[in-house]
Amino acid sequence: MAKKHQKNTDMQMLADLANVSRSTVSRALSDSPLVNEKTRAKIRALAAEHNYVVNEAARSLRLQQSNIVSVVLMLDPESEQHISDPFFLEMIGHLADNLAGAGFDLLLVHEPISRATDFLASRAYRQSAGIIFIGQGQAHKELNKLAQGNVPIVVWGAKLAGKKYRLVGSDNVAGGRLAASYLIEHGRKRLAFFGDRGLPELKARYEGFVKAHEDLGLAVDDNLMLPVPFDTEQAEVMIGAFLDRHPRIDGIVCCSDLIAMSTMALLNARGMRVPEDVAVIGYDDISIAARANPPLTTVSQDIRSGGQMLVKTLLQSMEKGSARDHVMKVKLVKRGSTP
Amino acid sequence: MAKKHQKNTDMQMLADLANVSRSTVSRALSDSPLVNEKTRAKIRALAAEHNYVVNEAARSLRLQQSNIVSVVLMLDPESEQHISDPFFLEMIGHLADNLAGAGFDLLLVHEPISRATDFLASRAYRQSAGIIFIGQGQAHKELNKLAQGNVPIVVWGAKLAGKKYRLVGSDNVAGGRLAASYLIEHGRKRLAFFGDRGLPELKARYEGFVKAHEDLGLAVDDNLMLPVPFDTEQAEVMIGAFLDRHPRIDGIVCCSDLIAMSTMALLNARGMRVPEDVAVIGYDDISIAARANPPLTTVSQDIRSGGQMLVKTLLQSMEKGSARDHVMKVKLVKRGSTP
DNA sequence: CGCCTTGCTGCAATCGATTGCATTATTGTC
DNA sequence: GACAATAATGCAATCGATTGCAGCAAGGCG
Numbered sequence: 001m002a003k004k005h006q007k008n009t010d011m012q013m014l015a016d017l018a019n020v021s022r023s024t025v026s027r028a029l030s031d032s033p034l035v036n037e038k039t040r041a042k043i044r045a046l047a048a049e050h051n052y053v054v055n056e057a058a059r060s061l062r063l064q065q066s067n068i069v070s071v072v073l074m075l076d077p078e079s080e081q082h083i084s085d086p087f088f089l090e091m092i093g094h095l096a097d098n099l100a101g102a103g104f105d106l107l108l109v110h111e112p113i114s115r116a117t118d119f120l121a122s123r124a125y126r127q128s129a130g131i132i133f134i135g136q137g138q139a140h141k142e143l144n145k146l147a148q149g150n151v152p153i154v155v156w157g158a159k160l161a162g163k164k165y166r167l168v169g170s171d172n173v174a175g176g177r178l179a180a181s182y183l184i185e186h187g188r189k190r191l192a193f194f195g196d197r198g199l200p201e202l203k204a205r206y207e208g209f210v211k212a213h214e215d216l217g218l219a220v221d222d223n224l225m226l227p228v229p230f231d232t233e234q235a236e237v238m239i240g241a242f243l244d245r246h247p248r249i250d251g252i253v254c255c256s257d258l259i260a261m262s263t264m265a266l267l268n269a270r271g272m273r274v275p276e277d278v279a280v281i282g283y284d285d286i287s288i289a290a291r292a293n294p295p296l297t298t299v300s301q302d303i304r305s306g307g308q309m310l311v312k313t314l315l316q317s318m319e320k321g322s323a324r325d326h327v328m329k330v331k332l333v334k335r336g337s338t339p
Numbered sequence: 340m341a342k343k344h345q346k347n348t349d350m351q352m353l354a355d356l357a358n359v360s361r362s363t364v365s366r367a368l369s370d371s372p373l374v375n376e377k378t379r380a381k382i383r384a385l386a387a388e389h390n391y392v393v394n395e396a397a398r399s400l401r402l403q404q405s406n407i408v409s410v411v412l413m414l415d416p417e418s419e420q421h422i423s424d425p426f427f428l429e430m431i432g433h434l435a436d437n438l439a440g441a442g443f444d445l446l447l448v449h450e451p452i453s454r455a456t457d458f459l460a461s462r463a464y465r466q467s468a469g470i471i472f473i474g475q476g477q478a479h480k481e482l483n484k485l486a487q488g489n490v491p492i493v494v495w496g497a498k499l500a501g502k503k504y505r506l507v508g509s510d511n512v513a514g515g516r517l518a519a520s521y522l523i524e525h526g527r528k529r530l531a532f533f534g535d536r537g538l539p540e541l542k543a544r545y546e547g548f549v550k551a552h553e554d555l556g557l558a559v560d561d562n563l564m565l566p567v568p569f570d571t572e573q574a575e576v577m578i579g580a581f582l583d584r585h586p587r588i589d590g591i592v593c594c595s596d597l598i599a600m601s602t603m604a605l606l607n608a609r610g611m612r613v614p615e616d617v618a619v620i621g622y623d624d625i626s627i628a629a630r631a632n633p634p635l636t637t638v639s640q641d642i643r644s645g646g647q648m649l650v651k652t653l654l655q656s657m658e659k660g661s662a663r664d665h666v667m668k669v670k671l672v673k674r675g676s677t678p
Numbered sequence: 679c680g681c682c683t684t685g686c687t688g689c690a691a692t693c694g695a696t697t698g699c700a701t702t703a704t705t706g707t708c
Numbered sequence: 709g710a711c712a713a714t715a716a717t718g719c720a721a722t723c724g725a726t727t728g729c730a731g732c733a734a735g736g737c738g
Contacts, residue, residue: 232630400725
């Protein structure tokens with residue numbers, strides 16, 4: 001039913017159908033107050049009827065901005081492996097929901113950000129209206145460099161000296177402290193810490209772990225700190241060897257639920273009972289934690305709010321050019337793996 | 340150091356620096372045989388030096404195609420919840436890797452595809468060079484409709500009658516059969532099946548489950564089929580009630596490792612030993628399966644190859660306009676949760 | 679020396695939506 | 709009825725990269 005045959009763009013078609021110009025269609029669809037109420041309604045109806053959607057490429061080109069937010073998943077620095085911890089999927093899920101709610105699409109970047117300049121030059125970077133980094137990895141400097149660029153970034157992680165980027169994260173010091181305090185208060189005296197302090201978040205947890213010892217007048221044995229990677233296979237080799245070297249520990253604070261579950265399996269294989277002989281605490285409270293055997297006591301991060309806050313903070317940076325950091329609370333969820 | 344001040348585009352800047360026209364720069368960067376070897380080298384060097392990257396919006400607009408592939412995660416049809424099974428994160432990770440290798444970015448869509456027309460009209464759809472659906476959910480008809488569109492799609496799932504879309508998936512019938520056969524051959528006689536046959540993949544697994552019974556001359560008790568959702572909380576309520584109703588089962592085939600772990604925890608709480616009283620088999624072989632207590636026997640899908648094949652198939656559809664379906668093999672990984 | 683071929687390079691139109699400014703339609707006022 | 713004020717619409721330039729076609733230079737051939 002088209003009337004004239006101007007340029008053959010979709011929007012022009014709509015315009016012809018409505019007997020108006022492209023300008024009016026564009027304005028109607030973006031709710032400009034300049035167009036008449038009835039005209040807008042007519043155009044809207046036609047658009048819906050004909051499944052019209054603006055061409056994002058054209059729109060982005062013209063507006064010099066995109067509807068895409070990139071989410072960068074850090075790699076495990078030790079193993080250079082992708083991290084498949086369910087925690088990250090849950091986080092991504094929440095990010096996707098919140099971004100969709102704000103009209104953005106989520107572009108997933110699954111590569112190492114080894115050099116900031118590389119990333120600055122990447123298409124993912126140039127294409128994005130903003131970027132969310134999940135985990136700082138060992139890229140603190142690179143992130144600082146990226147923060148200088150003109151694409152707003154927000155990072156999930158721990159506060160580091162000289163940080164120039166917006167940060168959202170949970171209170172890792174409190175998390176480590178909660179876990180260790182709980183074990184010490186229940187009479188455990190030789191606590192191990194499983195996690196790589198090379199990662200800022202885990203370093204903070206270790207600080208909390210140490211503080212708990214200080215609070216309660218117990219000495220920390222540095223030999224009981226084991227820098228396990230996120231990669232399960234490698235982690236298990238290290239943990240197995242560690243358990244053989246240190247059979248007398250009576251409590252372990254792990255930096256992820258997955259590590260905790262591996263640890264429990266290895267303890268089990270060695271005839272050490274959880275929690276009677278050794279108590280184990282995980283981190284994150286992923287959904288399987290409650291179904292572990294025994295159910296895993298763990299430090300819970302509120303991922304839902306975390307994801308929400310990341311998006312909120314990013315949107316603020318994009319709109320107002322500024323935003324504040326946010327530290328989320330953590331809590332200890334007590335289950336069967338501890339006394 | 341710019342020389343003239345033409346239009347202020349990035350590419351024009353490069354052109355000025357190299358003393359050539361934009362045309363030549365464009366051709367040099369896309370390796371057109373039309374440009375002189377030296378010219379190309381010079382331009383390439385300048386581009387690298389100045390961190391030049393083409394504007395994807397402009398490029399997409401002009402070429403009428405994008406560098407984005409959308410990946411759609413199906414929702415749990417029962418609970419309408421996002422699925423946070425680690426299986427999916429691993430899959431997404433592999434997809435991201437393979438797509439990146441082919442020069443595509445991964446756009447994650449985390450919404451229900453309730454009506455095909457809605458999705459046809461969505462920005463995610465219009466923006467994509469191709470789409471990968473992980474799981475068919477109950478959207479078979481919608482997928483068929485989408486397959487008619489001009490954006491190539493590939494689906495991870497099970498073969499359904501009247502399917503019009505490209506399919507990659509594992510052999511679910513074989514998977515269900517393997518699991519049930521193994522249990523029956525080890526003397527188990529009253530097997531339950533935990534999974535919602537409303538999902539095509541799970542329906543196929545149930546078929547295999549039934550075939551195994553037929554093969555080995557055992558009757559299937561339809562009452563022992565429990566349609567559990569992926570949502571853990573809801574699943575556990577159903578499973579708990581089921582176990583109370585049917586205390587005499589001696590083997591359970593579960594449709595995910597997560598369900599299997601929940602099941603083991605619930606069996607445990609009822610004083611039923613795994614595998615002595617009840618043997619449990621999971622599905623997917625996610626990395627935690629081996630660390631469950633007892634370690635979980637499970638049907639392994641080769642996710643890595645699966646992801647690779649999904650991307651390969653999609654690329655073929657995009658380039659040649661046609662491609663073939665692929666069925667991946669599965670295997671049973673035997674661990675402590677079965678005799 | 680003139681003409682043709684080959685090899686590069688540049689010009690300018692094009693992709694589809696947005697928006698400042700100009701223009702037209704509508705309403706109100708005296 | 710004339711004119712101003714206001715509301716609604718249209719015109720045309722613009723975003724940045726690509727590419728068909730035209731143009732130019734260098735070299736080969738007779």
